[in-house]
Amino acid sequence: MKLFTRPKSDEEKLIEGCIAGKREVQRDLYDLYSKKMMAVCLRYAPTNFEAEDIMQEGFVKVFANIEKFKRDCPLEFWIRRIMINTALKHLRQKSLLTVSHETEEVASISSDSCNLTGYSLEELMSMIQSLAPRYRMVFNLYAIEGYNHKEIGEMMGISEGTSKSQYSRARVILQQMLARQDHNFKEHVISK
Amino acid sequence: MSSANKQERGSLEEQFRSRMHDAEASPAPDLWSRIDHELTVHENRQYKERFVMYRQLAAACLVLLLLAGALVYYQVGNQAGQPVAATAQQVAANANTQAAPAEASEPAKSSQTAAPAGAEAIASAQPATRTAKPLPAGSDSRVAGAAPARAATAETPKQEVQQPYLEQPGSTNPPAYAATGGTGEPAEAQEKVQQPAIPDTESARPKMQSVVVRQKLPEEQEVLLPKTIKELGEPQYKTLAAMPATDQKKEDALQQSLGKTAKKEQVVASAANSRWSVGMASGPSYFNQNIGLPDQMMPAVRYNSFATFGPQADVSTARNMEAAREEYDDNTDAAFSYGMEVRAGFRLTKKLKLLSGIGFIQNSARTKTSFIFRQFWFKPTTREPYELVSTIFMPSLTNGFSPDSIAVEQTSPFYVNYQYRQISVPLGLQYEGKIGNRGWRWYASGALAANFLTESRITTGSDKVPSFSYDNKEEVSPFRKVQFSTNIGMGVGKQISESVMIVAGPEFRSYLSSMLANPDQALAPQGKPYSIGVNLGVQYLLGQGEK
Incomplete structure (x- = not known):
């Protein structure tokens, strides 16, 4: 007892x-x-x-x-x-996760000096939601949940390399979105 | 958290992670009520499934109970129809304990007709014992015991003939009976008969001892006992022959009276009376599922001509489909299958046994394939669209090809395993006989079995093709839920003890219908599956060894 x-x-x-x-x-x-x-x-x-x-x-x-x-x-x-x-x-x-061979070239942005402090949670959320499904999935799993590409590949049924390439595309798209938002914000401030 | 490689992460990832990982958002207010509703539906479904399972279990128990009841009724009916045999068995069973009182009762009943020995005989013995007078000094107990017996012989021959069966080794009566022979004695000898049953007097003891000494001389007994039967005369012997006991039994009874094998014979008699046996069997088997895949679908897909309507798959897809079908035909083999069964047997005649029980069977087959099918499809129950990734087998069962979205990919070969699990309830007959005298037996059996499909699974050795189970309620299983089969087996058995026997032999199970529930709609000829296996089992004879 x-x-x-x-x-x-x-x-x-x-x-x-x-x-x-x-x-x-x-x-x-x-x-x-x-x-x-x-x-x-x-x-x-x-x-x-x-x-x-x-x-x-x-x-x-x-x-x-x-x-x-x-x-x-x-x-x-x-x-x-x-x-x-x-x-x-x-x-x-x-069928939104099927692997397709993307041919579109996304211009890479080497700058890693993004600052998210000026963005609200809703804005960040809408940026992620606007990504294509497979990019959104890989970005969430890697950047936010912290899984590595091998684990992501196993979860999604894709190769590690595919996961890496899709992530880099997702990252570039997000950076472009952030840059566009910055640009709009600066124009708005200058016009004022 | 996972083992992510932190070094690859830049500030963007870290900022997103810090902002989003523990973020919160309010769900819709009615979301809980929707979850609550779905949980209730889920619980009800589980309850219903459990209810159905218990109902099936109860039905199976009822069937087995009815079967057992019918067998018991049959057995009781048989026993009621054979009173003479039953009486003989009762006499044999009571021989050891009631020999003396039965003999003692004979004088009292000498004026009556013969009646079965047993309790009645014991009851009638009591007054006779009370009326017995003290044995006169110097009188011979052998004579005393023999006189009433002979007196009874004169009037009740049947009971007289039964006496040798009732004799017990060590009793004073058999030698006395034998020694007196058929010489007549006056009726007043009835007074002396009770004395051997109460050997308390000093005068009786020396006589008793002398009798025991005489019993220990088998040669003398063997000479005396047949002589006694011969002296009984022809009418008595005829009476004995009229009884169900054979001559062999008479010999056995005589030997029993000599005290040589009494205990062993009782065990054998108990075994002979035992009708029930239980057993377990198990064994591997070769299973041929005999499922044909349709060829008729291919031309509509293969030829893209002006004569055909609707969307068409490309030529390479059609070629791959054809190749996949041929691959299925050529590369489908048996996989490791097995069955386990618990059986109860009921002996109908000396060699014929009724068998029933319950068993579990897992039949397996496999195909080596190198084609993967991808297509958009709809769930049969919810009509929800999804991407079906499979081999040719699964969509072929239901003609589930979508020509406008199908794509057939060739990869490195991998195995596809088909597993069918069944609960089997057989009912059959087994005929068996002896081989020599060393405990070897042979058997041949035939049974009709109802096989209830409990699970059907398709597993693959490829990461790209998910495994599939038809237990998923969203899918409609194309397989037959209940299949009847004929089971034929034969083999040999070895008795390793009085009650345990091991058996082994081949068994053939032929199903009476195809695996598919609707073979007419399959657009391909469907064969009947069968399995050939080895039956390894053990039988336990109930009632063996009982005294």
């Missing part, structure tokens, strides 16, 4: 309540992570409508599979991974 048992953390209580199928606990878990996960889904989906679809499917998967959560990482990381996988599945179903 254990005389001293470690008090259960809130996260453990949440997990156990969700495994038991208690709807009010599931609601608590949703309330705790919904805002962060909505931001994740928005980054991967082209529209808010599709982001909500991804999030809905993702949370259903979370509740249906939470007994499989091994607790070897934070719950938030596990839920985030489910959301990313759901987004990948959505894009794959729409």
Whole structure:
């Protein structure tokens, strides 16, 4: 018999309540992570409508599979991974991730001295959303989630080299967007 | 977080990461209610699936119970129809414990007709014992025991003949019975008969001992006992022959009375009475799925002429499709398949056994292919468009080719495995016989089985082609849910103990229908699958060793 048992953390209580199928606990878990996960889904989906679809499917998967959560990482990381996988599945179903041989040449920008402090979160989000699906996916996974190109290749079913080339294109496009925004802003200030 | 290479990251990545990674956004207010609704639907579906599974399990149990009930009813009916045989068996079973009282009762019943031995005989023995008078000094117990027996012989020959079967080694009666022979004795000898059953008096003991000494002389007994039967005369022997016991049994009974193999014979008798056996069998097999792929789809795709309508695939795609189909025909082989079965057997006759049980079968086949099919398709249930990446096998089953979007890519060869898991419920007969006297047996069996498909999977050895399971509710399985098969087997068995036997032999399972549920719509001839395997099993005979 254990005389001293470690008090259960809130996260453990949440997990156990969700495994038991208690709807009010599931609601608590949703309330705790919904805002962060909505931001994740928005980054991967082209529209808010599709982001909500991804999030809905993702949370259903979370509740249906939470007994499989091994607790070897934070719950938030596990839920985030489910959301990313759901987004990948959505894009794959729409055949937006098929590898095509891009022929368009994107002018590279060597400057790495971008400053994002003047941009709001909504502006940055809309820039990412405006990327082509496969660029958006690679950029999110590499720049924001922190995966390497090998892992991204495995997740998306593409080669490491393809991942790298798509990322560099995405990066250039974003830089161009930022440069254009800067230019517009400066013109606006000068006209004033 | 992953093992990302931080060195490649510039300030752009770091700034995006710091701003976006932990960003928050408010979802739509009704999103939770949508999730709640979907969770409820999901739970209901799970409940329904569980309910269906339990219902099927209950139905299977009911069928097995009915089967067992029918067998028990059949067995009881058989026993009721053979009263004489049953009586003989009862007599044999009670021989050891009731020999003395049965004999003691004979004088009391001497004026009645013969009745089965047993409790009734014991009951009737009590008053007779109470009325017995003390044995006169110097009287011979052998004579005392023999007199009433002979008296009974005169009037109830059947019961008299049964006496040798009832004798127990160590009892004073057999030698006494034998020694007296057929010489007549006055009726008043009834008074003496009870004394051997109560050998308490000092006068009786020396006599008893002398009798025991005589019992230990088998040569003398062997001479005496047949003589006794001979002396019983022809009518008695006829009565014995009229009984279901054979001459061999008579010999056995005589030997039993001599105390040589009494215990062993009881075990054998118990085994002979045992009808039930249980067993387990397992073994690998060769499985031919016999699924044909249609050729009819190809010309419509292959020839891009003015006579055809609608979108057309290019010529290389059509050629690759044709090559993939030929590859399927040439490179489809059996993969490792196996089955496991738990069986219950019920012996109908000496050599014929009714078998039933439940088993699990995994049939597998595989194809070595080098073509990957990509096309846009719609999910059958939701009509949702998606890119289907597969080999030729899966879309061919449902004629699922989309000529306007199909692309066939040739890659390095890889294997495609087809796995079909089934629950099997067989019902059959097994005929068996002995080979020599060293415990070897042969058997031949035939059964009809209902095979319930529980899972069908297509797995591939290529990273580009995802594995596929028809358990996914979004897909409609083209395979037949229930398939009947005839199972034919034969082989040999070796009895390794009184109750355990191991068996081995080939088994052929021929399915009575094709794998596809709608072979007429498949546009290709569909064969019936079959499997050839080895059956390795063990049987346990219930009731063996019971006393």
